[in-house]
Amino acid sequence: MDELIRMEKVTAAYGQDPVLVNVDLAVGPGDFVGIVGPSGSGKTSVLRVMTGSLRPVAGRVAKAPRLRIGYVPQVDTVNWYFPVTVREAVLMGRTGDRRLPWASREELRLADEVLEHLGIAEVAGRHIRELSGGQQQRIFVARAMLRRPQLLLLDEPTSGVDVRTRHDVLHLLHELHHDGLAIVVTTHDLNGVAAHLPELVCLHREVIARGRPREVLTPEVLERTYGAPLEVLVHGGMPVVVDPAAIAKEEKVVPMEGGHHEHAG
Amino acid sequence: MSTLVEPFSFEFFRNGILVATLSGILTGLVGVYVVLRGMSYIGHGLSHAIFGGAVASFVTNVNFYLGAGAWGVVATLMINRVARRRTIGADAAIGVVTSASLAFGLALLSRFRSFTRNFEAALFGNVLGVELADLAVVGGVTLAAAVFVFMLYRPLLFATFDPEVAEASGVRTGWIDAGFAVVLAATVVATMQILGVLLIAAMLVIPPVIGRLLTDSFGKMLGLSVLVGGLSGFTGMYLSWYLNISSGATVVLVAAAVFVVVYAVSGARRRLPQREPAVG
DSSP states (O other), rough: SSSSSEEEEEEEEEEEEEEEEEEEEETTTTEEEEEOOTTTHHHHHHHHHHTSSSSOOOOEEEEETTEEEEOOGGGGGGOOOSSOOOHHHHGGGGGGGGGGGOOOHHEEEEHHHHHHTOGGGGGGTBBBSSSHHHHHHHHHHHHHHHHSSSEEEEEEEEEEEEEEHHHHHHHHHHHHHHTTTEEEEESSSSTTGGSSSEEEEEEEEEEEEEEEEHHHOOOHHHHHSSOOOEEEEEEETTEEOOHHHHHHHHHHSSSOOOOEEEOOO | OOOGGGGGGGGGHHHHHHHHHHHHHHHHHHHHHHHHHOOOEEEEEHHHHHHHHHHHHHHHTTTTHHHHHHHHHHHHHHHHHHSSSTTOHHHHHHHHHHHHHHHHHHHHHHOGGGGGGHHHHHOOGGGGGGGHHHHHHHHHHHHHHHHHHHHHHHHHHHHOOOOHHHTTTOOHHHHHHHHHHHHHHHHHHHHHHOOOOHHHHHHHHHOOOOOOOOOOOHHHHHHHHHHHHHHHHEEOOOOOHHHHHHHOHHHHHHHHHHHHHHHHHHHHHHHOOOOOOOOO
């Protein structure tokens, strides 16, 4: 198969509640795909099906032989008080490769190489809580990278971070993609993240649309995805999604002067 | 000088101090994972649950270690199963299973009063009453737990820190959890006669917490916890000879005293100017 991973008519559920229904999704070498959708739309579940931690109740998942996947969880789920230094956390990426508790010279060299590449080598001995938001995200990207993955999956890597960290994370992902890594990233941030990605999948339990941001960030697709009317403007060649209900509420409080935007879709 | 070494001239004391030190090392080692997995209450509850199994073993003439050990593993698995029902929750599941098991033990105890004295030892510990067989069991369980931690150090750490990603990375978290449940149950059973049902939980929690206060590194925390556990066992047993108080209680009080000192010192250190988070 040419793709790294292919989900065919996948239906997945937690107990009796289906979270994904007949999802077809393939990721090939060099792809950089963002998955967008409302809360509960199945974004994280797609990643969990790809890693194998959520088994489909119907359909099949085909993977390239000896596919190595790196998974970066939401940082909200991390126990920041757990006693691990940055280097110890990153070395967890080599868990299956050696039985002895201590890292080999080769593992330490690889870890230092990845930490250097991601710009956090100087904080390798620090506790994970002592790092800034962008650096904390890089710890878990580094852990995933230590597995030398062909496919990197990231779950909401910009959730709850400030603008600077979001920019930092996006820049890092574009660099890794440029280095040849296939990336799938989930996000709820349509304007700050999704619009800057090469390709998007709009998901609401099923795949609503897939394509470049300008092709899929349209009022029709967004209404089907989010179940609410949304408007799309184009600003500097980039689609900008706006919520008319939020704007109406804002205008009641402070009248704003109109900008010069082109309507899309 | 001769007064200081006097207790070592008695075999029962030599056995006692050895078994107390080993118990401290064992609980210090296993306790790190108990604390970091948020299972402190399960350690407390499990020791109570196993008491029921210990009484049942005596009643049915089954070997104490086999009967109580099997009871402990079953109790742990039952807690896991009950806790899976989201409407109940882990804390309530532990309360139901362990309290019922303790009540069962007490009911048997009141029905068959002839061996009450043995169970005073189980409740409060009796280091000086240990026999070579007890020494062998504690030594064997300590060695087995050390081998378990050594061989599974990496997957155990990954599954403790981040179970979901560990599973996604190929770690068999279900097997790891089941294996750890067995090690924990064996630890409680082996140290029950030494520290007592009521004090095991303290030794599963205090040494790891002291280690955590002293370091941010997992490997160092593990080493410190084992060291504090072992030293508390040794010092507590030794002091109990001169103070003429319960050895199990003295071991826990020594660990608690170390905790108070470390807590005060680390609190004072925290009030000093801290290194700022790195920018970037």
